[in-house]
Amino acid sequence: MSDTRIAFIGAGNMAASLIGGLRTQGVAADLITASNPLADQRAALQSDHGIRTFESNLDALKDADVVVLAIKPQIMQRVCQEIAASLQPEQLVVSVAAGITCTSLTQWLGARALVRCMPNTPALLRQGASGLFANEQVSAAQRQQAEQLLAAVGITVWVDTEAQLDAVTAVSGSGPAYFFLLMEAMTRAGEHLGLDRDTASRLTLQTALGAAQMALASDVSPAELRRRVTSPGGTTEQAIKTFQDDGFEALVQKALAAASRRSAELATELGQ
Structure with a gap:
């Protein structure tokens, strides 16, 4: 350039x-x-x-x-x-x-x-x-x-x-909001467990940053990183099992499909 x-x-x-x-x-x-x-x-x-x-x-x-x-x-x-x-x-x-x-x-x-x-x-x-x-x-x-x-x-x-830009919109274009939503939910959950809001928020945000940096720096997939920190019978396993039992992965797929579909609809509306 x-x-x-x-x-x-x-x-x-x-x-x-x-x-x-x-x-x-x-x-x-x-x-x-x-x-x-x-x-x-x-x-x-x-x-x-x-x-x-x-x-x-x-x-x-x-x-x-x-x-x-x-x-x-x-x-x-x-x-x-x-x-x-x-x-x-x-x-x-x-x-x-x-x-x-x-x-x-x-x-x-x-x-x-x-x-x-x-x-x-x-x-x-x-x-x-x-x-x-x-x-x-x-x-x-x-x-x-x-x-x-x-x-x-x-x-x-x-x-x-x-x-495929509709899929890009669903994954990364709208993606920051999904992580913000998870941060909100984790912060509120921390409060319900007895932490003050500032403490729960700081722990949540730093954990999100650290996890993203680990995933970027690693030569293995996020799925493998998750398995490595999920000890059998431990606390993480209980949380992950709760997510999965309630259809977390299917919900994510449904949400991104809705975002992609709306992206295509907006292209039609804005191009008229």
Whole structure:
């Protein structure tokens, strides 16, 4: 990305996180532009990262190699129709807006190289997980550009079909909320067992962090890690057995299927 010019259309939290990640990796400020109608957000980006910002989307995307659509899905059609005539055939368009398909983007922007990305909120801390899909017009070099862009805020995975982004949404896009729900439940359970709320919360959060780091660092599966800490007849076994007897795994599958199904429905609704 050392000589790739990147324009961000929209400069909210996700764009700011991507810009910060790129700057941390050594991408020069003069290679990055961003547009936002709000003067205070433009000023913050200029102050924090030294990049050029514009009120006009058209001014921001001029001469860019990669144009990142980092705007809300509800205004995507309007913005795409505004910038379509100003885009150059060689420019790669990367969308980080949930639910807007390549079909809709092509309808609004014309046929061109498109990459759809599904990041998640930990990207704001550069601990994200992003799924990416490229249409047939995207070259190998452009795939690398898109991957390096999202890698600035976490890990990236490519999917073979656009429909698989619905599964990415269900697993990682919505996934942080599932863990937050478990943290809430464990904290409340700790309180019911006699701990004060702060103690229960601190123990829960640190345990979640430690477990995730162990799983990432290990060369064995989470299932094997679970078996290793589940002693026969012990306390952990009793808790795991209770989860499984009440259909925990089936419930997780049902929940993620519902999220994936809703992701597909939203794509239809937002593309109309």
